Amino acid sequence: MRIDILCLFPDMFVSPFSHSIVKRAEGKGLVEVVTHNIRDFAHDRHATVDDYPYGGGAGMVLKPEPVFEAVEHVQALTGNTGGPIILLSPRGRLFTQAVATELQSWSHLILICGHYEGVDERVSEHLATDELSIGDYVLTGGELAAMVVADAVVRLVPGVLGSDESSTEESHSGGLLEYPQYTRPEAYRGWVVPPVLLSGHHGEIAAWRRRQSLLKTAARRPELLNGVALSDKERAWISGRS
Numbered sequence: 001m002r003i004d005i006l007c008l009f010p011d012m013f014v015s016p017f018s019h020s021i022v023k024r025a026e027g028k029g030l031v032e033v034v035t036h037n038i039r040d041f042a043h044d045r046h047a048t049v050d051d052y053p054y055g056g057g058a059g060m061v062l063k064p065e066p067v068f069e070a071v072e073h074v075q076a077l078t079g080n081t082g083g084p085i086i087l088l089s090p091r092g093r094l095f096t097q098a099v100a101t102e103l104q105s106w107s108h109l110i111l112i113c114g115h116y117e118g119v120d121e122r123v124s125e126h127l128a129t130d131e132l133s134i135g136d137y138v139l140t141g142g143e144l145a146a147m148v149v150a151d152a153v154v155r156l157v158p159g160v161l162g163s164d165e166s167s168t169e170e171s172h173s174g175g176l177l178e179y180p181q182y183t184r185p186e187a188y189r190g191w192v193v194p195p196v197l198l199s200g201h202h203g204e205i206a207a208w209r210r211r212q213s214l215l216k217t218a219a220r221r222p223e224l225l226n227g228v229a230l231s232d233k234e235r236a237w238i239s240g241r242s
């Protein structure tokens with residue numbers, strides 16, 4: 001998979017992507033992340049990328065020309081004109097594990113990071129094929145959001161995680177929060193590991209984990225249960241009837 005990130009602060013990506021799983025994935029040749037500075041596509045010698053909003057109001061708006069031309073540059077470079085072009089913005093659809101899974105199936109993604117007070121609407125209307133928000137809060141720019149999206153997608157690319165780091169049992173992968181995990185020591189400050197986990201009984205361990213997953217999800221994120229098929233027994237666990 002190749003991910004091209006168009007932004008105003010490419011240096012922001014250097015440190016995060018030189019330590020994480022993204023770096024390892026690049027080392028294995030599974031993923032390539034390339035950043036581009038939108039400013040390089042400005043039209044004037046001052047490299048202006050923003051301007052005042054028509055109609056007045058606070059802040060500056062990212063101009064359309066450098067963004068369109070940066071995307072066209074990447075498309076010419078990669079020969080790819082069919083993959084998703086994603087604008088990161090607090091107005092986008094919510095980025096979830098399901099969206100990460102959907103994006104992982106593409107061989108090429110283009111991520112556009114907004115900045116200033118906004119991005120000229122023609123980018124959203126006529127260039128981006130998707131608009132994603134990483135949550136209901138406003139960041140100073142799309143860079144951190146692009147890092148979140150790239151990280152969550154890259155770790156799902158086949159071969160990126162080792163077999164001992166499988167992504168199939170973690171929080172959100174089955175629509176539920178993950179069950180509690182423990183490691184040694186067996187007793188720490190008087191808090192002991194649930195005995196079932198030491199029993200060696202795989203069936204009981206799996207049942208305990210499923211129940212814990214459901215209880216944790218019901219307590220913390222009950223709305224997630226709407227998307228999960230539950231047995232009568234599981235419904236009883238959640239309602240505290242057994």
Ligand code: ADE
Pocket residue numbers: 088089090114132133134135136137138139140141142145
């Ligand atoms: N840019 C600013 N805030 C953002 C958010 N919450 N998600 C994605 N991009 C953003």
